[in-house]
Amino acid sequence: MPNIEHLIGALPSAAAQGLIWGIMAIGVYITYRVLDVADLTVDGTLCTGGATFIMMMLAGYNTWFCLLAAFIAGMLAGLATGLFHTFMGIPAILASILTQLGLYSVNLKIMGKANQAINVDRFPLLVSLRYIKDVPFYRNTILVVFLFIVAIIGILYWFFGTELGCSMRATGCNQQMARAQGINTKVCIVLGLMVSNGLVGLSGALLAQYQGFADVQMGRGAIVIGLAAVIIGEALLGKICQNFAYKLATVAAGSIIYYIVLQVVIWLKVDTDLLKLLTALLVAVFLAIPYWKQQYFNRVGGKKGGK
Amino acid sequence: MLELKNVHKTFNAGTVNEKKALNGLNLVLEDGDFVTVIGGNGAGKSTMLNAVAGVWPVDQGQILIDGQDVTKLSEHKRAAWLGRVFQDPMTGTAATMGIDENMALALRRGAHRGLRVGIKKEERENYRQLLKRLDLGLEDRISSKVGLLSGGQRQAVTLLMATLKKPKLLLLDEHTAALDPKTAHKVLTLSDEIVRENNLTTLMITHNMKDAIRYGNRLIMMWEGRIIYDVRGEEKSKLKVSDLLAKFEQVSGDEFANDRMMLS
């Protein structure tokens, strides 16, 4: 049996990573659950956010300004997917794959090479894997990212309660109804993709700080991790409350749980090459559950109807 | 109020599935006209309403609402003039949103939607009063998700939404066809009340000829994408179902009594 202290020692950094990815997962929630669009742009956007942040930091800009830039870079990626989809009529999932592919080149051009590091001792970074232990509590990465998440949930809760936010929710639920009520569904979809990818870009900026570098591969499989967080959160905590803010918090919690489980799997000395496969299978099973449920109930209902 | 001039619409043009759904349709509605629309299955009734609503562009012709040419306007822009209720109760509402939120969306039809709060406190009281009138017990659960309501309840709510902000033109597409007879009757009676109270210009498709005669001040019959019969006023109120059947047989030369859509 591996040493339990190793696991406990690794938990804080797992929580920190889970929180950072939780911001991305909230972005995924907005497209996948609110807008009802499967947006694979995020795999590219995460790196776009990280790369933008690192390059601007290296150029000497203010940290907060760089975060804002990462957010805007993410929004632009969402805009690209949104225009491919609404303006050019490409199915959303394919539109997002196109953007994702294009972003690979964009990310390389932003960084000039496949990987850019940043030294936490020479730049005023907000979060870092070095800020987990032995720092004053207010510098602790877990607290900082937690505050980010609280602020993001607060803003999104407000936003989706506004007239515009309500239009976006209606668009995700029933486009025909939305248009009949005078809502420009195309604009709503584009805006939703922009907000979502903006958050993913921000998450990428925090992740790049945390690990000390941005890498052109850093977003690979991000969408699956985001979906995993959404589904794990819903499965374990979704029944308790229907409030929108709570649902977003659930997604962040799902992300933390995912990273802690991942840590346990690593601690159990499971071959780490298999992690992505395990994640993919886990998400596949969770995505199948509602379908299986429906099939089961249809069969049961059909029998009743036949009597 | 509404003018359709020589409107043509062909679906799947140039394929084996080509279908001329509207074939030189002409129609003028006066202010306050309450028109019932009948016609066999596939006659183009829904297509006519969709053309007015701008679900897709028409191939030819012109559509004017309240004197304005809307032929080139997109669906969401035309919504400013229109209230719509669909045949399928699922279509008219957002299932994952509350009854109050759905109504708030409808109240803002045609208005700019910005960063103001999506639903104000005073609105809810107003919605409660309106829902009370339906007598479906919805006033006590105005924040319930619409997805939890029955088909009849959803249609009633959709009807309220369509008329919450008084539309220039109300489009009802067999909006009681999916409901059980009792609920259908209730929703239809309510529609009639609302239309008359507000003096709404209305196009109501129905497959029930008795209803078509009983309600409204004018009746049109469609066949092959055109209007083949148009009566109003006293002449209309004196109509009998047998007159309509005879009329249809005369035009179509078809064994009309077999058309199940027309009989009920």
Ligand SMILES: Nc1ncnc2c1ncn2[C@@H]1O[C@H](COP(=O)(O)OP(=O)(O)O)[C@@H](O)[C@H]1O
């Ligand atoms: N979106 C569409 N695509 C293809 N064909 C359509 C479409 N809408 C209607 N049609 C066809 O146009 C004809 C008229 O349909 P419709 O207006 O729905 O008839 P109804 O009078 O029964 O409402 C039918 O043959 C129908 O199959």
Ligand SMILES: [Mg+2]
């Ligand atoms: Mg129809």
